[in-house]
Amino acid sequence: MRAKITYVVTAAVLVFYFVLVGSRGVLLIEHGTLITVTFGIAVLVLPAIGVWFLWKNTQFVRRANALAAELDAEGGLPVDELLRTPSGRIDRASADAVFERRREETEDSPDDWRCWFRLAVAYQDARDTPRARKAMQRAIALHHANAAPSPSGDHSSPSGDHPSPSGDHPSPSGV
16 A cells, blocks of 8 residues: 555656646746747657656556556465565565465466466566566566467467566576
8 A cells, every 4th residue: 555655656756746847848848949949849859758657657567556456356466485684675585486386387387377376476576677577577468468469369468568477587596
């Protein structure tokens, strides 16, 4: 729940910032000179990019949460079996061991979104956020492909720039 509150507060602050910057851009455009109109348009590009980025991240979080809820309903969420240091941080050796199991599970079932979801959690536990995000995107794509089969009946897995579970990351300790 704390993460959701943090996300909502951060998003609200960003939206406020986008409105503030956007209003300054509009004021520059209303001034009417060639330079101020040019700067005003340039200033409006920043909030536009920011809104797009916030929207894409919000979609990603909603989809990942939907997968988590579905996996929870099935009883397939990964159990937190990681050892922790006295300060509460995840023990690296423990994360490596869990990651290995998740990687092997994903190699055995590369078209199962559940395996990719659990691999994404293992990457996140190993503090490898870029690979965690790519693995979660793969899980979302596989879930979407399985939920809405194409009209031709082709159930092939989606292609794209997705990590392979055995790719160039044999262990999360190489982060």
